[in-house]
Amino acid sequence: MLTEKDIQRFRKETPGTEKVIHFNNAGSSLPPQAVRHAVINYLEEEMTYGGYETNEKYAAQISETYTSIAKLINASAEEIALVENATAAWHAAFQAIDWKEGDVIIATQADYATNYLSYLHLQRKVAVEIKVIPNLASGELDLKALENMMDASVKLVSITHMPTNGGLTVDAEGVGVITRKHGVLYLLDACQSAGQYPLDVEKIGCDMLSATGRKYMRGPRGTGFLYVRKSVLPKLTPYVIDLHAAEWTGENTYIIRQDARKFESWEGDRANILGLKAATDYILEIGIDNIWKRLQHLSSILRKQMANLPMVTVQDIGAVKSGIVSFTVEGKSAEEVQAYLHRQGINVSWNGVSNTYLDMTARNLKEVVRAAVHYYNTEEEIEVFIATLKEMKA
Numbered sequence: 001m002l003t004e005k006d007i008q009r010f011r012k013e014t015p016g017t018e019k020v021i022h023f024n025n026a027g028s029s030l031p032p033q034a035v036r037h038a039v040i041n042y043l044e045e046e047m048t049y050g051g052y053e054t055n056e057k058y059a060a061q062i063s064e065t066y067t068s069i070a071k072l073i074n075a076s077a078e079e080i081a082l083v084e085n086a087t088a089a090w091h092a093a094f095q096a097i098d099w100k101e102g103d104v105i106i107a108t109q110a111d112y113a114t115n116y117l118s119y120l121h122l123q124r125k126v127a128v129e130i131k132v133i134p135n136l137a138s139g140e141l142d143l144k145a146l147e148n149m150m151d152a153s154v155k156l157v158s159i160t161h162m163p164t165n166g167g168l169t170v171d172a173e174g175v176g177v178i179t180r181k182h183g184v185l186y187l188l189d190a191c192q193s194a195g196q197y198p199l200d201v202e203k204i205g206c207d208m209l210s211a212t213g214r215k216y217m218r219g220p221r222g223t224g225f226l227y228v229r230k231s232v233l234p235k236l237t238p239y240v241i242d243l244h245a246a247e248w249t250g251e252n253t254y255i256i257r258q259d260a261r262k263f264e265s266w267e268g269d270r271a272n273i274l275g276l277k278a279a280t281d282y283i284l285e286i287g288i289d290n291i292w293k294r295l296q297h298l299s300s301i302l303r304k305q306m307a308n309l310p311m312v313t314v315q316d317i318g319a320v321k322s323g324i325v326s327f328t329v330e331g332k333s334a335e336e337v338q339a340y341l342h343r344q345g346i347n348v349s350w351n352g353v354s355n356t357y358l359d360m361t362a363r364n365l366k367e368v369v370r371a372a373v374h375y376y377n378t379e380e381e382i383e384v385f386i387a388t389l390k391e392m393k394a
């Protein structure tokens with residue numbers, strides 16, 4: 001369990017906490033000093049000694065990034081690819097599937113826009129069918145319905161673990177029991193849960209998992225990673241290959257590498273990769289279980305206190321709630337609320353219908369504000385946030 005002393009240390013190591021109340025961790029969190037040091041140090045080395053030469057000097061540390069990420073999600077280093085964001089990671093997996101007419105994609109109501117748009121985009125080229133798992137009244141996935149949806153035509157079950165808004169934590173492990181039983185590919189969008197929730201790919205049973213660096217991982221922007229299960233790697237053919245992903249062995253021949261790095265390209269942002277490594281090691285040092293407990297504690301306080309504000313409605317669903325608290329304020333647009341809070345030194349963000357179209361329309365919502373806490377936030381900050389919201393003029 002994290003103590004008050006631990007929290008004070010994390011805040012000291014996060015200079016941004018002295019400047020703002022940062023509740024925009026679902027957008028991009030405040031990185032710790034260690035991330036800044038790793039990135040700047042590497043850039044200075046590149047500037048002084050050259051990009052290729054610095055790469056060689058730091059080869060071991062760069063390679064350890066895969067090991068650190070693998071440790072965080074209980075995978076092995078060869079199952080990890082480092083890419084520039086969650087979208088690139090998700091697409092590397094999605095586009096590598098051998099799509100055929102009649103294939104079924106099973107998705108969720110709260111799927112992230114990019115994912116759903118990509119099913120629709122694929123449908124323009126290949127006649128795949130998209131089916132959505134119904135929700136229970138609580139907002140959880142109806143896993144019995146999922147079980148009944150499984151048949152030979154299902155090619156992929158694609159789940160957003162913690163939707164971009166709505167507070168939900170999907171029972172990813174429960175989905176995994178079903179996909180394993182039916183031998184169907186399972187892609188988990190862990191963009192909002194990496195760094196927040198104890199992701200364990202063995203417990204979850206997913207075959208592919210995509211994540212970003214800048215959100216709950218506290219890494220630099222422009223970083224992300226993909227996990228692909230070792231037994232699934234041979235079944236996925238990268239949509240794009242280059243001389244890092246494959247070797248040109250003869251005039252008309254080439255061999256694609258066997259590990260997950262076949263989904264990477266040769267050029268990449270080494271400084272940011274080391275920043276992501278620093279962020280991952282920071283999580284490993286704190287303990288992801290401690291982070292998850294603290295996030296549930298803080299976000300439940302926040303939800304309770306917001307429920308007492310007459311003009312505020314918390315718009316979260318599900319039994320297990322994430323650190324992302326979504327809400328609306330009567331008579332105010334989400335943009336107005338964000339701008340007002342920003343003027344008072346509080347960072348939040350907001351989403352419109354098109355971010356999670358199915359979920360927003362099903363719940364009759366046009367937009368929501370997101371107050372997303374991280375473990376370095378405090379109960380005092382929550383008090384200030386509540387008092388500031390109360391003072392917002394009608």
Ligand SMILES: Cc1ncc(COP(=O)(O)O)c(C=O)c1O
Pocket residue numbers: 085086087088112114160162163164189191192211212213224
């Ligand atoms: C659930 C979810 N998936 C994927 C993404 C895309 O992540 P990125 O911007 O790193 O590509 C986001 C971004 O907000 C998200 O909330």
